[in-house]
Amino acid sequence: MEHKILYLSYDNVKNVDLSMAEVIKAVEKGFMEMGNGRVEMPPKPGIHPGEGGDNFIHAMPAYIPAMKSAGIKWVSGYPGNQQKGLPYIAGLLILNDTETGMPLAVMDCSWITGMRTGAASAVSAKYLARKESSTIGILACGLQGHTNLEAMSVLFPLKKVLAFDPNKEQSKKLAEYASKKFGIEAEIVADPRKAVTGCDIVVTSGPILKVPHETIKAGWVDEGAFVSCVDFDSFFSRDALSEASKWTTDNLDQYNHYKNNVGYFKQCPEIYAELGELVTGKKAGRENDKEKNFAANLGLAMEDMAVAPLVFSFQKSERKRHWDVALYVIFYLFEALKEDIRASKN
Amino acid sequence: MEHKILYLSYDNVKNVDLSMAEVIKAVEKGFMEMGNGRVEMPPKPGIHPGEGGDNFIHAMPAYIPAMKSAGIKWVSGYPGNQQKGLPYIAGLLILNDTETGMPLAVMDCSWITGMRTGAASAVSAKYLARKESSTIGILACGLQGHTNLEAMSVLFPLKKVLAFDPNKEQSKKLAEYASKKFGIEAEIVADPRKAVTGCDIVVTSGPILKVPHETIKAGWVDEGAFVSCVDFDSFFSRDALSEASKWTTDNLDQYNHYKNNVGYFKQCPEIYAELGELVTGKKAGRENDKEKNFAANLGLAMEDMAVAPLVFSFQKSERKRHWDVALYVIFYLFEALKEDIRASKN
Numbered sequence: 001m002e003h004k005i006l007y008l009s010y011d012n013v014k015n016v017d018l019s020m021a022e023v024i025k026a027v028e029k030g031f032m033e034m035g036n037g038r039v040e041m042p043p044k045p046g047i048h049p050g051e052g053g054d055n056f057i058h059a060m061p062a063y064i065p066a067m068k069s070a071g072i073k074w075v076s077g078y079p080g081n082q083q084k085g086l087p088y089i090a091g092l093l094i095l096n097d098t099e100t101g102m103p104l105a106v107m108d109c110s111w112i113t114g115m116r117t118g119a120a121s122a123v124s125a126k127y128l129a130r131k132e133s134s135t136i137g138i139l140a141c142g143l144q145g146h147t148n149l150e151a152m153s154v155l156f157p158l159k160k161v162l163a164f165d166p167n168k169e170q171s172k173k174l175a176e177y178a179s180k181k182f183g184i185e186a187e188i189v190a191d192p193r194k195a196v197t198g199c200d201i202v203v204t205s206g207p208i209l210k211v212p213h214e215t216i217k218a219g220w221v222d223e224g225a226f227v228s229c230v231d232f233d234s235f236f237s238r239d240a241l242s243e244a245s246k247w248t249t250d251n252l253d254q255y256n257h258y259k260n261n262v263g264y265f266k267q268c269p270e271i272y273a274e275l276g277e278l279v280t281g282k283k284a285g286r287e288n289d290k291e292k293n294f295a296a297n298l299g300l301a302m303e304d305m306a307v308a309p310l311v312f313s314f315q316k317s318e319r320k321r322h323w324d325v326a327l328y329v330i331f332y333l334f335e336a337l338k339e340d341i342r343a344s345k346n
Numbered sequence: 347m348e349h350k351i352l353y354l355s356y357d358n359v360k361n362v363d364l365s366m367a368e369v370i371k372a373v374e375k376g377f378m379e380m381g382n383g384r385v386e387m388p389p390k391p392g393i394h395p396g397e398g399g400d401n402f403i404h405a406m407p408a409y410i411p412a413m414k415s416a417g418i419k420w421v422s423g424y425p426g427n428q429q430k431g432l433p434y435i436a437g438l439l440i441l442n443d444t445e446t447g448m449p450l451a452v453m454d455c456s457w458i459t460g461m462r463t464g465a466a467s468a469v470s471a472k473y474l475a476r477k478e479s480s481t482i483g484i485l486a487c488g489l490q491g492h493t494n495l496e497a498m499s500v501l502f503p504l505k506k507v508l509a510f511d512p513n514k515e516q517s518k519k520l521a522e523y524a525s526k527k528f529g530i531e532a533e534i535v536a537d538p539r540k541a542v543t544g545c546d547i548v549v550t551s552g553p554i555l556k557v558p559h560e561t562i563k564a565g566w567v568d569e570g571a572f573v574s575c576v577d578f579d580s581f582f583s584r585d586a587l588s589e590a591s592k593w594t595t596d597n598l599d600q601y602n603h604y605k606n607n608v609g610y611f612k613q614c615p616e617i618y619a620e621l622g623e624l625v626t627g628k629k630a631g632r633e634n635d636k637e638k639n640f641a642a643n644l645g646l647a648m649e650d651m652a653v654a655p656l657v658f659s660f661q662k663s664e665r666k667r668h669w670d671v672a673l674y675v676i677f678y679l680f681e682a683l684k685e686d687i688r689a690s691k692n
Binding site for chain 2 (some may be wrong): 005031042043044046048050055057062063065070072075076077092094096098099100
């Protein structure tokens, strides 16, 4: 009954050193499959341990036949964790063998979750932003601000980032990251409008709220801009949202569930398309340079399962390489020993 | 970001050597909580990799506050696996810290699945069978035949087992197991009726079928008997089922899903009670010695999560004990060494 399962800690996953370009490619391929109706992704149920009801642990299963990927992410969100020095979001991803159902690997899900969320924004931007977009505004500069910037920098010729955060330390960190890692001119702004007006791409990545704080008003978003609402509609007033030419999401079923049963997106326009419909060309992406296009992606199990097999196969081949080296060294030592014995005999 | 997670293989879990009595106690406590509406157990979604559609991998999350248990079982069923020398049912269970959501342990789920299924039958029998039940018939003598026999032997003064299986090797194995492990008189029967008529308890534990093979006919089940239909209604004709005084299940929502959406239980009577209602006394169990009572338990995430914390805490304390012994040995050797040094100085 013993069966080998590879366990990958956060560091193991991170050290595979998958590039953002590879993650974007995998996530886009996943959306292509989804747009063609070839992904199985049931609704994600959850449990809510502890007092207060803000804690959750969600099950996110998905199967992508074309990527030979099947598995589940079991991910918790405990708002009180940060006070305890623990991550807000934590969890494990199980990758299964599609041929036998047997578990192949258990891995920490944090690295993949962060990267695939940025990658999904970039895939939306590929179809909804102007190709020559070079100025990006980031509002709220935490982890998702960073990964979204990284992902956009893969697909667009970014030259300038405007960083806004109520916590100035955060915007400073993002500005340093932008200039050091990507050589992009970075400006820290105290007025949120400066991270919106004049930008080709805007990313809002603050806390997700049921009642939006409505910081961004009508007229702020430029004609021709693309906005990735990583924090749903939390940053936008109703009037600002009504300017959207194309309001899109990654999954309509899940969006409607959030809207109708949970209480998000109350002030939002009708969905124009799912991301899979844009990737497959079933619906047109940007059609002119004046559209103000939006993506409110929710984060899908499919995205995790599009990336997990890459991590698994890289990690495996890396291990194999180590074994090859080790076997070579043993062989070499053995040969040397034989030589010694031969020499001592003479 | 590094965080310790205990991994328990099948052997690690089995070697904790939790007794069936302990498992039954935990499962009954779980049903008590469920009957009182204090368990969170969302519907179990699944994916279906591979051709043909008979493969599944199901997510089974549950939270039992009173047992400080939260987690998920991610379990696959691949009918073709047995030909490949792999188990039909396989999977992992993740146990989380209810206070922080962080994963505490990942364990192979096979041992727990087998034991808790037997235990649930025994809990049903505790409320629906006659206390002095001493003769048990087992139809289909695989793993579940064995664990159901073990579970019933904990709660009832069993004296005789009648073992029926189309594969005689299987019934022979069960008969040997019964006599060697429990000192119960065991008889292998070629006629299935002999494992039903004359029995106080009957367990049917063959393959689960949408169209029952209807081996067991009206009049076979004795007055006063209890039947645990581990394989749903696969063994029963409609007329035999219509004799049921009380037809029960472990979870009504899941039962109705199987009946209305999947196509099982088509010929079955109305559900009299959920097991939680029997355990809490909200509905009466057996009320006289003439009732023919039935349980068709489906297997719940709650049952897994009732048992998992026991395995985890035993395993942890076991490890601690090993460390204590190891430290003692090191201390002893160190003392002996000091003694030697002292002696050599003199």
